[in-house]
Amino acid sequence: DAMVIQNPRYQVTQFGKPVTLSCSQTLNHNVMYWYQQKSSQAPKLLFHYYDKDFNNEADTPDNFQSRRPNTSFCFLDIRSPGLGDAAMYLCATSRDQGPQETQYFGPGTRLLVL
Amino acid sequence: GEDVEQSLFLSVREGDSSVINCTYTDSSSTYLYWYKQEPGAGLQLLTYIFSNMDMKQDQRLTVLLNKKDKHLSLRIADTQTGDSAIYFCAESICGVTGGGNKLTFGTGTQLKVEL
Numbered sequence: 001d002a003m004v005i006q007n008p009r010y011q012v013t014q015f016g017k018p019v020t021l022s023c024s025q026t027l028n029h030n031v032m033y034w035y036q037q038k039s040s041q042a043p044k045l046l047f048h049y050y051d052k053d054f055n056n057e058a059d060t061p062d063n064f065q066s067r068r069p070n071t072s073f074c075f076l077d078i079r080s081p082g083l084g085d086a087a088m089y090l091c092a093t094s095r096d097q098g099p100q101e102t103q104y105f106g107p108g109t110r111l112l113v114l
Numbered sequence: 115g116e117d118v119e120q121s122l123f124l125s126v127r128e129g130d131s132s133v134i135n136c137t138y139t140d141s142s143s144t145y146l147y148w149y150k151q152e153p154g155a156g157l158q159l160l161t162y163i164f165s166n167m168d169m170k171q172d173q174r175l176t177v178l179l180n181k182k183d184k185h186l187s188l189r190i191a192d193t194q195t196g197d198s199a200i201y202f203c204a205e206s207i208c209g210v211t212g213g214g215n216k217l218t219f220g221t222g223t224q225l226k227v228e229l
Contacts, residue, residue, distance in 0.1 A: 006156075042118075042202060042219035043157070090156055099144045099206035100164075103217060105157040 003027070004106035006091050012112045013081050021076040021109045023091030029104075031097065032074040034066060035090040037108070043090055049074060050097060078111075086113045118205055118220035125226045132190040134223045136203035139184060145206040146179065147217065148188045152199045160188070160201075190225075198227045 005024045013019040023032065031050050035043035047056045049068045063085070065077040078085055088108045094101040117139045126132045138146070144165045149157040163170045163177045163186070170177045176189040186203055204217040 004156075040222075042221050043217075044219075045216055092157075102147075102159060102162065104159065105149075107156040108154075110154070 004091055004093055004104055006089075006106040006109050008109060009107060010110050010112070012114060013078075014114050015083065016080045019078050019081055019111065021078075021089050021091075021111070023074045023076070023106055024072050025091075025093045025106075026072070027093055027095070027104065028071060029093035029095050030071075031094045031101070032068060033092040033094075033103065034064075034074070034076050035092065037088040037090055039087070046076070081111070081113045083113050086111055118203060118218055120201075120203060120220040120223045122221065123224050123226070125228060126193050128193060128195060128227055128229050130193055132188075132193045132197070132225055132227075134188045134190075134201050134203075134225065136186040136188075136220050137184055138186065138203070138205045138218075138220075140205060140207060140218070146177075146186050147204040147206070148175075148177065149202045149204060149219075150199045151202065151222070157202065193225075193227050195227045195229065198225055200224050 007022045033048040034046045036046055037043040045057050046060045046064055047066055063079050068074045088110050090108045091106040092103040094103045120136050145162055147162040148160040150160050151157050161172050161175050161177055163179050174191045178187045200222045202222045203220045207216045
């Protein structure tokens with residue numbers, strides 16, 4: 001089945017220790033997104049890639065970076081995680097641009113910062 | 115500005131209908147979505163409605179859109195215990211820098227289905 005896969009499902013890191021979260025998709029979609037969802041809050045868009053073009057949200061901290069080496073994979077790098085970065089991180093994809101393009105979400109990676 | 119609001123909790127009895135409400139503020143929204151999130155899981159797309167529609171029905175789900183009041187609702191008929199989850203409405207914003215499709219989510223409504 002075509003799908004969006006996130007690994008690992010749970011990630012524990014130490015304060016200040018860089019961590020990378022992974023997302024892959026078998027849908028061959030052009031657009032990939034990363035959302036941050038803190039406890040009991042709505043998901044918040046961090047950034048997205050349209051093909052190789054990176055688009056950062058204005059209020060995304062510099063601590064968060066992303067890489068998309070090919071169509072299938074996208075990574076979220078947190079350079080120096082703080083306690084406030086503990087959250088669920090959701091990856092999503094859409095076939096193309098535009099508001100009519102449905103986003104399909106992965107199961108998420110829950111990050112714990114000790 | 116972009117602001118999407120939902121009531122936080124809804125409790126219904128199994129077999130009853132559930133109605134989850136959402137209000138949004140951005141008049142340029144063209145698509146409005148409903149997602150379901152079960153505990154510890156990602157978001158599952160339930161349905162969506164285009165802004166030139168008033169209603170959309172999909173099996174047990176009915177979406178109503180009142181553009182004048184910027185009000186969206188999701189009705190679940192014959193609610194089952196498996197429907198217990200958090201339900202997010204989301205609006206799709208036009209004119210995102212660099213393209214893409216920016217979704218602005220509501221705060222989510224926790225639906226609890228009691229026997």
